[in-house]
Amino acid sequence: MSTTAQHRGSPLPVGEQYPLDERELEARARALESLLIEKGLVSSDMIEKAVHAYENDIGPMLGARVVARAWTDPQFKQRLLDNATAACAEMDIGGMQGEHMVCVENTARVHNVVCCTLCSCYPWPVLGLPPTWYKHPQYRAKIVADPRRTLREEFGLAIPGNVELRVWDSSAEIRYWVLPERPAGSEGMSEGELAGLVTRESMIGVAKAKSPIGSREQ
Amino acid sequence: MNGGHDVGGMHGLGPIIRETNEPIFHTEWERRVFGLQLSTLGPLFNPDEMRHGIERMHPVHYLASRYYEHWLCTMETNFLEKGIIAREEYGARIRQFLEDPSQRPPHVENPERAEHLMEAVRRGDSTSASIAERPRFKPGDRVLTRTISPKGHTRLPRYARGKRGEIVRVHGAFVFPDTSAHGLGPNPQYVYTVRFAGEELWGRDAEPNSTVHLDCWEDYLEAARGTRAPRVSKQRLSVKGAK
Known part of the structure; x- marks a missing residue:
């Protein structure tokens, strides 16, 4: 093969060039789309509507609303922990990749963090599409084996040794996400204000909810 | 399979790289690949076939490529295997778009099917x-x-x-x-x-x-x-x- 002939040393273990370059990826995506459209298997507006929904309407602001309600309504919080899919449906939140959701609560004794070591399973209806770091191999490799060190060194989140660290590897069709602890200093805030403290990272379990104290001082 | 995707506990991959203000999609092809997969998953292949198509990527390719490249690869693998597209027509079409980057896929609307897909987005599709x-x-x-x-x-x-x-x-x-x-x-x-x-x-x-x-x-x-x-x-x- 030319690849090995050009190489001065021993042959490369893998003869193909990876990954594909941007130009080729663009051409392949267009080729696939054009063939499937011509065959009547997909339509342009299917693609556009799906993209629009996840770029604009479905994202972590929905999960933040659910968390804020759970912080202010103890009965709703219990329903959320008992059956997250049904509790979210009360707020008209649900759908694809959230057919079976489980929400796990962070407390002073237990810290939960979510991952998918085999692919990138993630609760779309409450968090939207996952960030790239969640999908890339580094996070998936580390969080399951060294969760405490990973949270401390890579996310700046220190979880004391006496707090049990629970990793949830989303290996089946159940989609996990985290109910973060309500931050100190948030007493008396409205549900809408509280939702502003809830970040995507806090619902994955790699961060705590934002503190209202710092933001009030600004 | 014991593929490159099964990374739980793997060492040596380096630090987790987090992008600030990350967009939902980085390029137009990522958008189209995402929309294509949502439109075809279910009717043309099932979620397990989809995941297995990704797992069969060469580990070097899997670990070195971006996420939506995985989705593109599994659609290619599955649609070619199922005979939904033929290797020759796909190869020819790729060359056509490479040679003339100003070309775009045809624009065909089907509001009924688009609404059907959005209904699936809202209601989900359980494998229970x-x-x-x-x-x-x-x-x-x-x-x-x-x-x-x-x-x-x-x-x-x-x-x-x-x-x-x-x-x-x-x-x-x-x-x-x-x-x-x-x-x-x-x-x-x-x-x-x-x-x-x-x-x-x-x-x-x-x-x-x-x-x-x-x-x-x-x-x-x-x-x-x-x-x-x-x-x-x-x-x-x-x-x-x-x-």
């Missing part, structure tokens, strides 16, 4: 199924995950094979990925959340006071006898030796 059998395990049961190395698709990661854990929750029955990915039928069975102590998975290198929860189909599990078998069996051997 009701079965007549009762669950074999209940919360609190000690289980042992099977030691397997199938060349096909499985959702039992390498790090959790042959490990002892405890059932913490029984979910309903779900389509079994190991058969569904290969056209061998849905074979629905119960899914259980199993809790593993860190030390059981990672030995003395485990972080103290940590657990991993993993969802396992019933075929991945067998009843565990005794409580901590690896250590117990060792002790038993030494006791026998002492006699």
Whole structure:
């Protein structure tokens, strides 16, 4: 093969060039789309509507609303922990990749963090599409084996040794996400204000909810 | 399969890279690939075939490529294998778009199908199924995950094979990925959340006071006898030796 002939040393273990370059990826995506459209298997507006929904309407602001309600309504919080899919449906939140959701609560004794070591399973209806770091191999490799060190060194989140660290590897069709602890200093805030403290990272379990104290001082 | 995708516990991959203000999609092709997969998953291939198509990427390619390249690859693999597109027409079409980057795919609308897809986005599409059998395990049961190395698709990661854990929750029955990915039928069975102590998975290198929860189909599990078998069996051997 030319690849090995050009190489001065021993042959490369893998003869193909990876990954594909941007130009080729663009051409392949267009080729696939054009063939499937011509065959009547997909339509342009299917693609556009799906993209629009996840770029604009479905994202972590929905999960933040659910968390804020759970912080202010103890009965709703219990329903959320008992059956997250049904509790979210009360707020008209649900759908694809959230057919079976489980929400796990962070407390002073237990810290939960979510991952998918085999692919990138993630609760779309409450968090939207996952960030790239969640999908890339580094996070998936580390969080399951060294969760405490990973949270401390890579996310700046220190979880004391006496707090049990629970990793949830989303290996089946159940989609996990985290109910973060309500931050100190948030007493008396409205549900809408509280939702502003809830970040995507806090619902994955790699961060705590934002503190209202710092933001009030600004 | 023991593919490049099964990265739980892998070392040496480097730091987690987080992008500030990350866009949902980085390029137009990522948008189109995402929309294409949502439009075709279900009608043209199932989620298990989709995942297995990604797992079959060469590990070098898998680890070195961006996320939506995985989605593009599995659509290519599945649609070519199923004869939905032919290799020759696809190759020719790629060359056409490479030669003239100003060309775009045709624009064809089908509001009814677009609405049908959005309905699926809103309502979801579960792979759960009701079965007549009762669950074999209940919360609190000690289980042992099977030691397997199938060349096909499985959702039992390498790090959790042959490990002892405890059932913490029984979910309903779900389509079994190991058969569904290969056209061998849905074979629905119960899914259980199993809790593993860190030390059981990672030995003395485990972080103290940590657990991993993993969802396992019933075929991945067998009843565990005794409580901590690896250590117990060792002790038993030494006791026998002492006699």
